[in-house]
Amino acid sequence: MLILNRKEGESIRIGDEIEIEVISVSGSNVKIGIKAPREVSIFRKELYDSIISENISASKINLEKMSELKSALQYLEKDLNKKK
16 A cells, blocks of 8 residues: 655645545645546445445345246246147
8 A cells, every 4th residue: 555645735646637635724624626537436435335345246146036037937838738
């Protein structure tokens, strides 16, 4: 991890397209501004961690529900074949 000291109004560059500027410092709070291309996603870490957690939860397969869905589809398929 690179650690830098910056004062209000100072900034750092990441590559050619990203600039992070210290806007203000008040006690233990630091307000920063980020200039980056629109295609670069920028999230607060706690929000990003929450998104990752939700995506992992959403991707887990409920095998019982999948079995129920399979049975329902097989029933529909048999019903459609009877009507032919």
